[in-house]
Amino acid sequence: MNRYWNEYQKTIADDHYFYERSCIRQTFFPGSETAFLRILREELGKDIFDDFRQHTCTGIGYHADIVPFETTMTVCARLFSLMTEHGYKNYVPSCVTSFGVFTEVLHTWQEHPELLEKTRENLYKATGREFEIPENLVHPSDIIYKFREELAGKMKYRLVNSFTGKPLKVVEHIGCHYAKIFPDKGVGKAEFPYVLAGMIESWGGEVVDYPERRHCCGFGFRQYLIQENRGYSISNTKKKLESMEPYEPDFIVTNCPGCTLFLDRWQYTIAEMEHKTYDKDGYGIPVLTYEEMAGLLLGYNPWELGLQIHQVQADHLLDKIGIEYNINDKYKGVSGTIFRKPEKPTILQV
Amino acid sequence: MKDFGFAIEKPRALDLDKADRNLYVRLLKREPSFARCFQCGMCSATCSARNFTDYNIRRIHTLMRQGQTQELDAMLQKCMLCGKCTLVCPRGVNLRHLIIQMRKLLNNE
Numbered sequence: 440m441n442r443y444w445n446e447y448q449k450t451i452a453d454d455h456y457f458y459e460r461s462c463i464r465q466t467f468f469p470g471s472e473t474a475f476l477r478i479l480r481e482e483l484g485k486d487i488f489d490d491f492r493q494h495t496c497t498g499i500g501y502h503a504d505i506v507p508f509e510t511t512m513t514v515c516a517r518l519f520s521l522m523t524e525h526g527y528k529n530y531v532p533s534c535v536t537s538f539g540v541f542t543e544v545l546h547t548w549q550e551h552p553e554l555l556e557k558t559r560e561n562l563y564k565a566t567g568r569e570f571e572i573p574e575n576l577v578h579p580s581d582i583i584y585k586f587r588e589e590l591a592g593k594m595k596y597r598l599v600n601s602f603t604g605k606p607l608k609v610v611e612h613i614g615c616h617y618a619k620i621f622p623d624k625g626v627g628k629a630e631f632p633y634v635l636a637g638m639i640e641s642w643g644g645e646v647v648d649y650p651e652r653r654h655c656c657g658f659g660f661r662q663y664l665i666q667e668n669r670g671y672s673i674s675n676t677k678k679k680l681e682s683m684e685p686y687e688p689d690f691i692v693t694n695c696p697g698c699t700l701f702l703d704r705w706q707y708t709i710a711e712m713e714h715k716t717y718d719k720d721g722y723g724i725p726v727l728t729y730e731e732m733a734g735l736l737l738g739y740n741p742w743e744l745g746l747q748i749h750q751v752q753a754d755h756l757l758d759k760i761g762i763e764y765n766i767n768d769k770y771k772g773v774s775g776t777i778f779r780k781p782e783k784p785t786i787l788q789v
Numbered sequence: 790m791k792d793f794g795f796a797i798e799k800p801r802a803l804d805l806d807k808a809d810r811n812l813y814v815r816l817l818k819r820e821p822s823f824a825r826c827f828q829c830g831m832c833s834a835t836c837s838a839r840n841f842t843d844y845n846i847r848r849i850h851t852l853m854r855q856g857q858t859q860e861l862d863a864m865l866q867k868c869m870l871c872g873k874c875t876l877v878c879p880r881g882v883n884l885r886h887l888i889i890q891m892r893k894l895l896n897n898e
Contacts, residue, residue: 666793667795669793669794670796671798673795674797674799674800677797677800678800708793709797711790711791711793712790712791712793712797714790
């Protein structure tokens, strides 16, 4: 490996992870986290602990200026105390915003040890709990990236168009809180983020390098939380979609729950507001999480991965990759009940 | 169209690939010395109109090159055609003639 590229790598623990789930991923893309745990346990044979007592990291409230940083530090400390209680040292937050928050908290404690002591005191007084600082803090995508070649060997499909034999054109979006807040904490740092691009290249796809590749997805917390401000959010997303449109990407893969949500849902809103869709057939560009992408290639059932919950439907993408699926199971629940089909949008095709 | 309670703003970014440079190309034919301008700003620094108004020759040049010609006519009316800019230009651009030609082109002459 090029010695300069070595400087752009990060330490990713090999095994024994403590998993922390994301608030919004569990709601919007619940199949992703389940798929991640399944990939780690069944495909890679790793030990990962998922504690039912976990809670928010306060990320959304913190970035919306509702939760003060002292509270955030104490809440994060409680999560670390759960990790300590179970004897783990490698912390894996599912959400990119959580990853950013934890990195910020750890960096603050490193620079200001008195705040660490204050947080220990606050946590002990509030809950009687104690904690150790994690030895390794990584995002789940870092782990998938680390074992991407091993996973490639187990995959049933590749990111190749089964009709033409050409690599699929994939847009990757790493999320601002992954490496823009603390540039050295991401694979490839902020300059050459490679965490998703590495997966795409190893699994047979082609990364699309378009002008607004590093632009924000439009989430921006404060811009979205108040309805009147959502124009800022959707304008951001539109800028990105317009920039990638000429390259005709087959799908978008994202690192962050907010990015998945906004790049996906705003396509519906833009279609309703401006009658504009970003693929030539009017279906929109499917947006997948990296776990969904990995799960699909490993041959997992797309409906168990939760692809039917996305706004832009991925049926055409599944056909392109050559994935076998039963369309009658699309809205079938775990108990076998068929749920009511969602209402169709007026512009966006499904 | 549905109303969601917010609007989509147009981006302020300029797509130069889509800019209409037709007027700029025609202007270059009428005053070829314009191609020598390297945007030093001496013309704006010495401009009498610039001292009292927001008239800015360098900005006008930039807008012309980028094809943003909507507001140029009103801007150019502030020029008094004194010619000081032509005297100070280190690249020998005939600015006085350039401005006259810009006005004519913008009025389809």
